[in-house]
Amino acid sequence: MIPAPFDYVRPTTVDEALAAVAAGGEDVKIMAGGQSLIPVMRLRLAAPETVVDLGGIAELKGVREEGDHLVIGAMTTHAEVIADPLIAQYARLLAEATETVADRQTRRRGTFGGALAHADPAGDLAAVALALDAEMVVAGPSGRRTVPASEFFVDYLTTSLDEGEILVEIRVPKLAGDWGVRYEKFNRVAQAWSIVAIAAAVRREDGHIAEARIGLTNMGPTPLRASATEAALAGAPATADAIAAAARSAAEGTSPSSDLNAQADYREHLAQVLTRRAVSAAAGL
Template sequence: MIPAAFDYHAPTSVDEALQLLAAAAADGKDVKVMGGGQSLIPVLRLRLAAPEVIVDLGRIGDLADVRDDGDALVIGAMATHDTVLRHELVRQHALLLALATETVADPQVRHRGTFGGALVHADPAGDLPAPTLALGAEMVIAGAGGERRTVAAADFFQDLFTTAVGEGELLVQVRVPKYTGWGACYEKFNRISHAWAMVGAAVALKVEGGTIAEARVGLTNMGSVPVRATGVEAALVGQRATSDAVRVACAAAGDGTTPPTDANADADYRRHLAGVLTGRAVLSAAGA
C-alpha cells in the first residue's frame, strides 16, 4: 500500500528537529519522528498511522557517534544496529549490547535500523530494551529550548510502546556504564529465524576464580516493559558457575512476571522458558 500524504522534513541538527516538532504541535498537526524507519515505514504503508508531518533524523550526523566518556560509553540515538554490534568500544566495554544487537532481524534491517529508534519504539518483544535495562543505561532526552534531561532505563520504559520521551522531545544519546572484562550472553527463543523474541534473557557477569561476583539480568517479552531479574541476580552472586548451581539460581527467573499469552505461547510456557534461557545465558557468559 501507499502511505497517506505527509509533510517531510530532514533537519541537520537537534535544535532544528526540535523546532520542527514544536511548530507542528503549535499548528495542531500529528507528527512522527523517524529514526531508521524500520518500525515506522511498515506502519505508514499499512496506514495504521497517518501523521501529517514526519521529521527524519537521518541527516543529524552527530547523533550516530559512539564515544568513550570516561566511566561510560555514549551511544548516539541514530547509531545503526550494525555500528553498535561491530564497534570496538561496545564490544570491549558493553559486550552484552553487541551480542543482543547481532540477533536483531537481518543484515538489511541492521544497516538501516537505529539503536535509539528501537529503544523509543519500546516493543516488549524487541531485543535491545532488556540488555539496556540490565546494564543500567541512562537515556539523554532533549527538549525545547535545548534543555536535556537524563532518565534511567528503569524509568524510561513505561508501558507497551510507551517511554519517558514526551511530545516535542527527542532521545539523543544513551549512556552505558562500562563492564570491561565481564562475560555476556543474550539468549532468545523464536519459532523462525529473525523473528521477534518469544522470550529473551540478557546476562552480564563478572566471574572471579570460577565464582560469580556480580550479575545483571534482563528479560525480554515477559511483560509490557523489559524486566530486571533482581532475584536471580542476588541468587547467582557467590555461586560457582556450575550447571547445577546456575540451574537452581535461575529456575525462578519468570516468577512475578506478566508475560503475554498469544498464538505463539501462553504465559506459563514463557515463564518456563525464562528460567531455561537465563540458565543457558549465565553458563555461556561465565564460559562454563
C-alpha cells in the same frame, strides 16, 4: 498500500529537529531508521501530519568514550553498533544482542535509539540496555535530561519521553573486569521477534559469581530484570547446579502475555531455561 499525505522535514541539527517537531502540528512522528514507522504508515495504521526524519543529524551518530561510559548516538545503526571496537571491548553484550535483530538489511537501516524509543517488549535491545544500567539522554524544549533505563520504559510501546522530546544518545557504563556475557534468544523462525530472550552479564571472582545482571525480553509489557535470580546468584559458586537453582526464579515478578506464538506459562518456562543457558555461558561453563 501508499501512506496518507504528510509533510516531510529532514533537519541537520537537534535544535532544528526540536523546532520541526514543535511546528509540525497535532500529529507528528519522529523517524529514525523507519523500520517500524514506515510499515504502519503504509497500512495507514498511522497517518501523521508531519514526519521529522533524524537521518540528517550527524551529531546523533557514532560511539565515543566519556570516562567510565560509552556514549552511543541515537541514530547509530545496528550494523555500526555490531562493528564498533569500543562496544566490542566494553559492551559486548550489546553487540551480541544486536546481531540477532531482524536481518542484515534491517540492521543497516534500523537504529539503536529508534529501537529503544519504539519500546516493543519483544525487541532485543531494551532488555540489554536495562541489564547494562544504561541511561537515556533526552532533548526537549526545556533542555536535556537523563533518564535511567529502569525509568524509561513505562508500558507497552510507551516510554517516558514527553511531548516534543527526542532521544539523542544512550550512555552505557563500561563493563570493566572479569565479565562474561551472553544473549539467548528463542524465536519461531529466523529474523522473527523474540518469543523470550535473556541478556546476561556475569562477573566472576575466585570461582564465585560476584555479580549478575539479567534482562528479560518479552516477559511483560516492558523489559524486566530477573531480580530474584540476580540476588540468588550474588556470591554463589560458579557451578551448573547453583546456576540452575537460581534460574528457577527467573520468571518471578513477570507478566508474560499469551498469544499465537506462546502461552504465558510456556514463556515462564522459557525464561528459566534460557536464563540457565545464558548465565552458564556468561560464567564460562
